[in-house]
Amino acid sequence: MHLPQFIDYLQYEKKYSLHTVNAYQKDISDFSHFVQETFNENNISACNYSMIRSWVVSLVTAGISNRSINRKISSLKTFYKFLLHTKQIEVSPLLKHKSLKVSKKVQLPFSTKEVEEVMANFNAEGFSGLRDQLIIELFYATGMRRAELINLKLNNINTEASQIKILGKRNKERIVPLLPSIKKTMSLYLRERNLLELIQDNEYLLLTNKGSKLYDTFVYRLVNTYFSRVSTKLKRSPHIIRHSFATHLLNEGADLNSVKELLGHSSLASTQVYTHNSIKELSKVYANYHPRNKIK
Structure with a gap:
């Protein structure tokens, strides 16, 4: 079993x-258990x-x-690619596998x-409210x-330069500007935070x-509670706020590459999933400004 080496690699x-x-x-462990029980095979590389x-x-x-199954198979694909790379197998058994079809979820x-x-409806008083x-x-x-x-962490914040350092996936760092309104809220929050002896020595910015x-x-x-008061959308999560951040920037004319950098995406393909929500705004621009549309 080559799983420990694979985990170290990841x-x-x-x-x-x-x-x-x-x-x-x-x-991978689930698959290993399945082939042991079903085929009496103890070596998944075989x-x-x-x-x-x-x-x-x-x-x-x-x-x-199907979406979850595709994710599981993706894990296996990565495992077999590792075995190929380390010359522990000669051909991946998933070489010609095609993913199961999934319906595209449109996240509003x-x-x-x-x-x-x-x-506008924050009750920002005291430590918990400001947090x-x-x-x-x-x-x-x-x-x-x-x-x-x-x-x-506290040392990720540079209020003088109005910047915040974010540690993203695969330990990739990016610098994002801090708006004046954020700096104000952060200053009030840190003042309250410093009054609580219990948490003064904690290196993390946001605490319980x-x-x-x-x-x-x-x-x-927390996110679900606040947005359930103003929205009837079924999904009210931190990711939907991230989704909103990207969509609103694009709707206001932000460059796709700039949004990509702010989100910490490694490729434009990841950022482009947000553009479908901007089609309505783009249609308005097209209708208002395209020369041929002005011909009656």
Whole structure:
């Protein structure tokens, strides 16, 4: 079994996050268990595509979505590519595999009105109130991911230069400007934070009331709570604020490359998923300014 070496490769060479590494490990372990139980095969490097296809069938039968199955197969593909690269196999059993079809999910961003209503209704008093406001404002003003916000440290903030350093996926750093409004909220929050002896020595910027580092569920619930008051959208998450950040910038005429850098994407292809929400705005521009449209 070559899993330990593969995990080291993901952690130290690819520099994937712990969450991502754990997901890969679980997917491969699940497949390993399946082939042991079904085919009495203890070495997954010796598996063939027929075995993998049987696993896919079992996942479909169990009601696992095509999207989730594709993610699991993607983990296997990466594993077999690693085995190829390290010359432990000669051909990947997934060489000719085609992903299962999935329906495209259109994630609706919050409207500018919804965001403005949330911003206008903060009860920003005391440590927790100012912290909540700063979390929402940081999400919308920087487009950062939930994990990036949770891991923000005090030394990532440079108020004099009006900049914030964000540590993104694969430990890739990017610098994002800080708006004056954010600096004001941050200053008020830090003043309250410094009054609490329990959390003075914590290196992380945003903390719970008990002085602990934030965690995923805490941040998700906070965002959902605030936006449920102004929005009827089914999904109200930190990622939707990130989605809104990108969409609103593009709607206002921001350059796609600039939005890419702000989001911390490695390629334009990742950023382009946000452009479909800007088609309505682009259509207005087209209708108003294209010369041929003015001909009656």
